[in-house]
Amino acid sequence: MTDQWTVRRSGRATKISSVAMVAFGIALFAVPFGFRTDVVQQLTTLCTLLMMAVMWNVLAGYGGLVSVGQQAYIGFGAYATIFLTQHDVTAYLAVVLAALASGVLAVALAPLLLRLRGGQFAVGTWVVAEALALLVALDEDLGGGTGVSLRGLNTIAPDWRRAYTYWLTLGFTLLLLALVFLLLRRRSGAAIQAIRDDEEAAASLGVRIMPLKFMLFVLAGFGCGAAGALTLANTLFIQPQSIFGVQWSAYMLFMVLVGGIGTYEGPILGAILFFLLQDWFAQYGAWYLIGLGAVAIAFALFLPRGLWSLADDRLPFRLLPVGYTLRPAG
Amino acid sequence: MTPVLEGRGLSMRYGDLQVLTGVDFAVSEGEAVGIVGPNGAGKTTLLNVLAGAVRPSAGTVSFGGRDVTRTRPDQRCRMGVGRAFQVPRPFGGMTVLENVVVAASYGAGLRGTALYTKAVEVLDDCGLTELANRRAESLGLLHRKRLELARCLATGPRVVLLDEIGAGLTDAEAAELVAAVRQIKVGNTAIVWIEHIVHVLVQVVDRLVCMDTGRVIADGSPGEVLGDAVVIDAYLGKAAS
Numbered sequence: 129m130t131d132q133w134t135v136r137r138s139g140r141a142t143k144i145s146s147v148a149m150v151a152f153g154i155a156l157f158a159v160p161f162g163f164r165t166d167v168v169q170q171l172t173t174l175c176t177l178l179m180m181a182v183m184w185n186v187l188a189g190y191g192g193l194v195s196v197g198q199q200a201y202i203g204f205g206a207y208a209t210i211f212l213t214q215h216d217v218t219a220y221l222a223v224v225l226a227a228l229a230s231g232v233l234a235v236a237l238a239p240l241l242l243r244l245r246g247g248q249f250a251v252g253t254w255v256v257a258e259a260l261a262l263l264v265a266l267d268e269d270l271g272g273g274t275g276v277s278l279r280g281l282n283t284i285a286p287d288w289r290r291a292y293t294y295w296l297t298l299g300f301t302l303l304l305l306a307l308v309f310l311l312l313r314r315r316s317g318a319a320i321q322a323i324r325d326d327e328e329a330a331a332s333l334g335v336r337i338m339p340l341k342f343m344l345f346v347l348a349g350f351g352c353g354a355a356g357a358l359t360l361a362n363t364l365f366i367q368p369q370s371i372f373g374v375q376w377s378a379y380m381l382f383m384v385l386v387g388g389i390g391t392y393e394g395p396i397l398g399a400i401l402f403f404l405l406q407d408w409f410a411q412y413g414a415w416y417l418i419g420l421g422a423v424a425i426a427f428a429l430f431l432p433r434g435l436w437s438l439a440d441d442r443l444p445f446r447l448l449p450v451g452y453t454l455r456p457a458g
Numbered sequence: 459m460t461p462v463l464e465g466r467g468l469s470m471r472y473g474d475l476q477v478l479t480g481v482d483f484a485v486s487e488g489e490a491v492g493i494v495g496p497n498g499a500g501k502t503t504l505l506n507v508l509a510g511a512v513r514p515s516a517g518t519v520s521f522g523g524r525d526v527t528r529t530r531p532d533q534r535c536r537m538g539v540g541r542a543f544q545v546p547r548p549f550g551g552m553t554v555l556e557n558v559v560v561a562a563s564y565g566a567g568l569r570g571t572a573l574y575t576k577a578v579e580v581l582d583d584c585g586l587t588e589l590a591n592r593r594a595e596s597l598g599l600l601h602r603k604r605l606e607l608a609r610c611l612a613t614g615p616r617v618v619l620l621d622e623i624g625a626g627l628t629d630a631e632a633a634e635l636v637a638a639v640r641q642i643k644v645g646n647t648a649i650v651w652i653e654h655i656v657h658v659l660v661q662v663v664d665r666l667v668c669m670d671t672g673r674v675i676a677d678g679s680p681g682e683v684l685g686d687a688v689v690i691d692a693y694l695g696k697a698a699s
Contacts, residue, residue: 133587135555135574315563318552322560325549332509334535334565334613390551454555454590
């Protein structure tokens, strides 16, 4: 009886779609050669949003760690870049180092925050973000509350600067997508979801909880730090109250819920939709926020599993398979 | 026979409430022990202590002769202590197969083909093959209970701790469950089974332990324990006598 069945992770169609997705990702590097510079800048913004969405999804959607304080790393990544350039580090190298430093910040905060659960964890992360914002606002060397510009990039011709920033952002986006895919594809993926659904039951099946939560938390810190540093490289100016603002958490939540929480592909769709809506609603002032809220409510009521569920329920294969399926052998 | 899992002088206190008092309990390889007793007797607490979910206020737990009192539940599972909860706790957002995969890969340490073979085998043993690709949250009570058992078995345990896995099932469903538990015994795995449905329990167990107010009040063959005057008074009541 048992030899009639086999466990499959991906079929042929899935493999083809995975290769196509990777090829598409790599092809995006060519955009600056064929499109206007404002398109390049817009795509950079989209990539930073996508990084944030993917990080929040892996943290909350897969790991059950609902954070409303990821802006701590976004802000830290941006201000670490400022700090490093002030100490004569090249701007783009500073971005990379700032992302790594954000990961280190997460390592330092993990023992404190990962002791908290559910709502306590959410509030705890927010408190950390607010505390960091206050610390930065009090530091005059970092521009205080009025904000600060990124120096070092203005020597590069604007078109090339935007292209460089775009390439670095795309590189980070693809790196994070690859890391998340590997994390979910390996056995850790199933364990992380088990922890999300029932921590105690997961432990009773041999899953060591803390190292996995730690890994997710540090990855999300690194990814959000990179997104923050790259947001600065894209806009060249930041203020503590906006880069450490809780609106980033609201955006991440929006993108992930609308795209499809706990799915690999959902946040990518969510980020694209959010980016388009931001563009469309921007001209309507305060209505912009009302519009976003209305869209979020509509999704919560009518499509709670998000946009990706529409495709997922109809496709006979997965675009990027991270689960397990039982199929007849042969 | 040397016990595979043993608790000595186990006491547990929550504030002013003494839940276990100096309990000695042991189960040997291939042996099936049933635990009965009224609500609040400390049965589930004993199971929690044996599984490592709570640390006893006093006493020691040893597994295969080694003191494991201070080990975490995940470590105990990897050593060979499997557990099924009273109220099934499936990973609702994952499929039935993925639930079993977690147990077989982390609990039993299996990888690749060995992992998949084990998963297919356990699903078949527990009658879950047809439901393998369903999300666990969509299962009914009987299938949730089967999944709870399947996950426990997928960890490759030397001892399984079963907590009222028959509760809420019809007689026919309970009979299916008994057949599944009997299968476990065939593999020489020790069984510790808490159950209120005594007529189900006695079909499988070699030994019966009765607890009341945190103490073991009887320990022996099912016949002896069920005929014990103290047990009748504390648990079974006059109707049974």
